[in-house]
Amino acid sequence: MLAIKSEHLNKKYILKHRDKEPYHALRDVIARSIRKAGKSLVGIKDSNPSREEFYALKDVSFEINEGDRFGIIGRNGAGKSTLLKIISRITQPTSGKVSIKGRVASLLEVGTGFHPELSGRENIFLNGSVLGMTRAEIKNKFDEIVSFSGVERFLDTPVKRYSSGMYVRLAFAVAAHLEPEILVVDEVLAVGDAEFQKKCLGKMKDVASGGLTVLFVSHNMAAVQNLCNKALYLKEGKLEMTGEKDAVISEYLRSTVDSSRADLRDRKDRKGNGIVRFRSVTLRDEKENVVNSLQSGSGGFICLGIEFRNPGEQAGPLHVSMGIDDDLGQRITHFNTETSGTVFPAVNGESAEVWIHIPRLPLKHGNYTFTLYCTHAGEISDWIMNAGSFHVEPGDYFGTGKLLPEGQGKFYVEHSFQLKNIS
Ligand SMILES: Nc1ncnc2c1ncn2[C@@H]1O[C@H](COP(=O)(O)OP(=O)(O)O)[C@@H](O)[C@H]1O
Ligand SMILES: [Mg+2]
Known part of the structure; x- marks a missing residue:
């Protein structure tokens, strides 16, 4: 059964120049470097110098089956977050369409999904009702969510006062526990500490084994390998490859190595x-x-x-x-x-x-x-x-003519052995 079907998805952004707002200023810098480089960037057709069109996604079509755990990989700026935002209905495609079967819970960049003025408690209920759950159903999950997130003491504080770590913990707990059919997670987990990341990956594996469809963006190929069965590789807005995770990950790694030149x-x-x-x-x-x-x-x-x-x-x-x-x-x-x-x-x-x-x-x-x-x-x-x-x-780190055996670690540590206390 199909969970998500994307057909010829395009997403166009308009880049405006000479805007003093910081986020726009950043886009200025990007657009300037595009022009300076004199490269033909697909999608720039606009001759007005203060306005350029830019395609973050270009003709992206794919299908995701129910129960698939899809890793979405690609370099920065490849369009991964844009794709997740379209699937989560936070933004609209410029053309093409996505059909989705099932309730989607998303954990995107900090700042989406939660209402900043509402407390942690209120946001849990708000998100639950957005997912079509009754108050009683949410109440049933409430304690589990709170204990997973570890933000008990701040439940009645508006989430705008949360640190980004706390925010992500609560947002993840809500997304993973409120029984969505499709769970969409962007790299936000990168802000959490290593222990919490491990806990999240464990939880995603848990819920995924219950038949949930998962879309997971990450730079960490080990995490994708561990969690996902399929992967989708985006390159400069285009779908470069999709299929079994191992094949897609090795294609991605191969092509990033080329970029060293x-x-x-x-x-x-x-x-x-x-x-x-x-x-x-x-x-x-x-x-x-x-x-x-x-x-x-x-x-x-x-x-x-x-x-x-x-x-x-x-x-x-x-x-x-x-x-x-x-x-x-x-x-x-x-x-x-x-x-x-x-x-x-x-x-x-x-x-x-x-x-x-x-x-x-x-x-x-x-x-x-x-x-x-x-x-x-x-x-x-x-x-x-x-x-x-x-x-x-390979190099002879210890000067013994012996290399670190395959599978025995990633780096050398200077050390010595001593035999002591023989009796
Ligand atoms: N709101 C926006 N306005 C203009 N350009 C944007 C906007 N959001 C993203 N972009 C651009 O679209 C491209 C794809 O962005 P994104 O989907 O965030 O990539 P990724 O998540 O793969 O790093 C980037 O070049 C980014 O600068
Ligand atoms: Mg992104």
């Missing part, structure tokens, strides 16, 4: 005020020669090329960080000027390079993807998730 200046899927932007990533060995890959156990540098939008502009302190994910999208480690106690004071100019020195690389051989983030004068300046990837070659 891309020039970061062409990337549109970035956030921040754009005063400082990443433009390249280069690897170097210990002798500072440019290389194509790093090696376990050897020293090297990751060199981030940055540029300043306006070289005459007021200089400010610069902070840079680089998050490293393994091939399943699990965050492995994080290089961060703040954590390492580095300060680049009042940096300014046209461009610069930030070199990260790794004296002895503990990562096991394999592919790694990275996310780049920087702040300038305390504001987010550039943020590119899955900015690229690099390869680590």
